[in-house]
Amino acid sequence: MTARPIARRLLGAFLLFAGLSHLFWARDTFRAQVPEWLPLDVTFVVVASGVIEIALGLALICLTSRRVAVGWVVAAFFVAVFPGNVNQLVTHTDAFGLDSDLSRWLRLPFQPLLIAWALWSTDAWRHRPGRARMDP
Known part of the structure; x- marks a missing residue:
């Protein structure tokens, strides 16, 4: 097995763990990331995002046969939840062991890394729409 399938499965396991934690042992912690301006019930957002994860x-x-499409959906999900990370910084909310603005700032670059991980591990970036083909 090559690096991409291993990385894809690891990301899948990470999302499974995170989703289960939304539902069972860390629901209150995840509530801290839901922006107040979001016009939805906070518990609904936490549970729904956990089910999605x-x-x-x-x-x-x-x-595996749909990995490219799944990669784009996972990347879009990481983009969609990024405002929650920014909200935690802006509102100075302590959660996930992030108890300072510095630690909350340092967390932000990890979201683009997760997006890149999703696109690379599924080969979605190489198969992106509109990419010029180099076929002979």
């Missing part, structure tokens, strides 16, 4: 984790692990 579980589904995405399973998709990364199991849907």
Whole structure:
């Protein structure tokens, strides 16, 4: 097995774990990331995002024939939840062991890394729409 499938499965496992933690042992912690301006019930957002993470984790692990599409969906999910990370910084909310503005700032670059991980491990970036083909 090469690096990409291993990385894809690891990301899937990470999402499964995160999704389960939304539902069972860290629900209150995840509530800290839901922006107050979001016009939805906070508990609903935490539970729904947990269910989505579980589904995405399973998709990364199991849907190998659809990995490119799954990669784009996972990357879009990471983009969609990024405002929660920014919200935690702006509101100075302590959660996930991030108890200073410095630690909350240092966390922000990890979201683009997760996006890159999703696109690379699924080969989605190489198969992006509009990419010029180099076929002979």
